[in-house]
Amino acid sequence: MAANNKRRHVTTRFSFNWKLLILFFSVSISCVVVLAPLFRLHYYTNANNNSSRFTRSSISRVFNGPPKIAFLFLVRRNIPLDFLWGTFFQNGVVSRFSIYVHSTPGFVLDDSTTRSHFFKARQITNSIQVSWGESSMIQAEKLLLEAALEDPANQRFVLLSDSCVPLYNFSYVYDYVMASPRSFVDSFLDVKEGRYNPKMSPKIPREKWRKGSQWITLIRSHAEVVVDDDIIFSVFKKYCKRRPPIDSRKGKLNLKLQKQHNCIPDEHYVQTLLAMRDLEAELERRTLTYTLWNQSAAKKENQWHPMTFTYANANPQRIKDMKGINHVYYETEYRTEWCHSNSTSVPCFLFARKFSQGAAMRLLSEEVIGHFEVSAMLDTPP
Ligand SMILES: *[C@@H]1O[C@H](CO)[C@@H](O)[C@H](O)[C@H]1NC(C)=O
Ligand SMILES: *[C@@H]1O[C@H](CO)[C@@H](O)[C@H](O)[C@H]1NC(C)=O
Ligand SMILES: *[C@@H]1O[C@H](CO)[C@@H](O)[C@H](O)[C@H]1NC(C)=O
Secondary structure (H helix, E strand, O other), X not given: OOOOOOEEEEOOOOOOOOOOOOOOOOOOOOOOOOOOOXXXXXXXXXXXXXXXXXXXXXXXXXXXXXXXXXXXXXXXXXXXXXXXXXXXXXXXXXXXXXXXXXXXXXXXXXXXXXXXXXXXXXXXXXXXXXXXXXXXXXHHHHHHHHHHHOOOOEEEEEEEEOOOXXXXXXXXXXXXXXXXXXEEOOOEOOOOOOOOOHHHOOOOOHHHOOEOOOOOEEEHHXXXXXXXXXXXXXXXXXXXXXXXXXXXXXXXXXXXXXXOOEOOHHHOHHHHHHHHOOOHHHEEOOOOEEEOEOHHHHHHHOOOOEOOEOOOOOOHHHHHHHHHOOEEEEHHHOEEEEOEEOOEEOOOOOEEEOEOHHHHHHHHHXXXXXXXXXXXXXXXXX
């Protein structure tokens, strides 16, 4: 889900004349790097915590070979842009990544449902039915992270949707993400918004409430925090719910329902949880995934929708502009976040959404993500 309307991407290299613009924002905390080893302090008070978690955390740092990035695809059914990702991975190094897919239960990625062998049988087996904008979405994220934590070589965890595309080749993405000792989590304060429900207190105090894009990249210790949390998640399940549309059949009940705090769990959960655990010094407080917001929809319907890129508007200049963005302004905090990875200036965005198949095809043919091999699309397993 995405309704982040308080951020503005800015670039010093271009002046945008996009009519439908982008609003975007976040807090940046000071650049104090806290690289202390991350001690995992867990209180296993909940019966749902099973002992396998102890096992996982104790073996989690032992692995041979290079560290991997786990690419976590949270999708409805198939991977519509698998042909693009297939080429991206084809140009990558097999020992440096792994792929996990959360799709609707029972859906199988096989010859008939994916064009890329990289995705075959990569869906996790304990997937759940996800309702967009509800806590099942966070649950699905937690399941993906949990599955990926099983492989100790996975050291970074990138969450992607079915309309996300890479803006660079594999080696560039790998070096950028691996170089950063911090997670990339868009996270900001928005004092005016009404999504915080005072009933969440004292488990979640108001000053720890955060907002930000769902599309996160986590370091391993933060992935563990997210998977191991039941306490904050249970508060979210109870008090962070989307307000249903007015339904005339419900009569007076509508009054009550419309008073409810309109809350979109996936735009708050990880941000708030990491703030609660005092881990914000270990974050780059921005997302790696570019989104363009439709301003006319915002004006007309007072709703924020991401724009979908099509073949026609995913032109090379557009892509170049996206890749040229080097800072993000967070309006609610009057804060400018200059984009860094491991203290080096970098372009802000490695990925973008939402891309249609046509737009993805254009990226592919223009070799944005590296050399395009027709064979990658015909899928001949290595
Ligand atoms: C990947 O992209 C980077 C930056 O665009 C470029 O410098 C590099 O040569 C590319 N690497 C490969 C293996 O294509
Ligand atoms: C991060 O930056 C430091 C200082 O410039 C450098 O020594 C280190 O190798 C970098 N880390 C990675 C993983 O690139
Ligand atoms: C932007 O929103 C307007 C109003 O809802 C809609 O008519 C238009 O199709 C949207 N544009 C895109 C590119 O999504």
